[in-house]
Amino acid sequence: MVENSLSPAAITDNLETRFIGQRVIYYPRLTSTMDAAKREAQQGATEGTVVIAEEQTAGKGRIKRAWLSPKGSIALSIILYPSSAYLSSLIMVASLAVVHCVEKVTDLKSQIKWPNDVLVSGKKVCGILIESDVRGNRVDHAIIGIGINVNLRLSDFPEISPTATSLSHELGRDVSRLALIRCLLAETERLYLALPTGESVYQEWWDNLVTLGKKVRVSSGEATYKGIAESVASDGSLLLRQSDGSLTKIVAGDVTLRE
Numbered sequence: 001m002v003e004n005s006l007s008p009a010a011i012t013d014n015l016e017t018r019f020i021g022q023r024v025i026y027y028p029r030l031t032s033t034m035d036a037a038k039r040e041a042q043q044g045a046t047e048g049t050v051v052i053a054e055e056q057t058a059g060k061g062r063i064k065r066a067w068l069s070p071k072g073s074i075a076l077s078i079i080l081y082p083s084s085a086y087l088s089s090l091i092m093v094a095s096l097a098v099v100h101c102v103e104k105v106t107d108l109k110s111q112i113k114w115p116n117d118v119l120v121s122g123k124k125v126c127g128i129l130i131e132s133d134v135r136g137n138r139v140d141h142a143i144i145g146i147g148i149n150v151n152l153r154l155s156d157f158p159e160i161s162p163t164a165t166s167l168s169h170e171l172g173r174d175v176s177r178l179a180l181i182r183c184l185l186a187e188t189e190r191l192y193l194a195l196p197t198g199e200s201v202y203q204e205w206w207d208n209l210v211t212l213g214k215k216v217r218v219s220s221g222e223a224t225y226k227g228i229a230e231s232v233a234s235d236g237s238l239l240l241r242q243s244d245g246s247l248t249k250i251v252a253g254d255v256t257l258r259e
């Protein structure tokens with residue numbers, strides 16, 4: 001039997017983490033977990049505090065897009081206080097945690113579309129948003145926001161169905177959001193704590209990127225680039241080989257895979 005609602009007690013009960021998810025703030029309905037997490041961080045919330053919402057009414061996506069976040073999905077934000085050296089690695093930590101946990105909980109294989117969309121069967125199942133407040137060389141706080149289409153009937157959401165999927169759609173049955181959330185919190189912490197040890201989160205992220213070697217179109221701000229996604233740098237940026245032979249480094253953007 002798959003659970004219907006998420007309670008902080010069920011999430012934290014015997015959770016095998018040191019700090020991520022040891023404090024959970026739960027909302028049945030909220031504009032965006034990012035905004036609530038930012039307020040908590042500004043008030044000095046302990047590292048690893050998680051804000052979770054059953055449903056978001058103004059979910060935020062990357063590049064100022066809206067993120068659809070109805071009941072049945074996962075919408076959570078994790079508050080961290082990393083050193084600035086690890087800020088760019090949070091994208092890798094979060095997307096790998098999702099790939100690992102989707103496979104562990106559902107047996108589905110997923111891939112990462114640069115920089116941090118997670119795809120199943122070539123369609124988007126998860127979006128990740130990292131927001132941070134940096135003063136000079138110091139990170140005041142960073143927030144990892146993770147949205148996963150878990151138990152969604154795609155026919156109810158025609159606006160996303162051409163490019164998105166859900167775990168329940170792929171499997172033909174509902175998935176335990178509780179199991180997925182608990183796995184995500186533990187896996188995010190494991191990968192985050194591995195960053196200073198030099199264990200290569202970067203190499204594993206690279207290995208899971210579906211984008212590399214493909215012909216892509218990348219929109220970055222006002223500019224659009226076309227070329228082959230050749231590699232990624234250790235700071236997470238994409239290196240694009242254009243038809244004139246030049247190599248362009250793209251720090252943030254949106255990739256469309258071309259035939």
Ligand code: BTN
Nearest residue numbers: 032059060061062076127145147
């Ligand atoms: C994207 O693909 O554009 C990123 C989507 C990120 C969505 C998550 S859901 C939890 C958190 N709260 C938000 O408002 N956004 C992130």
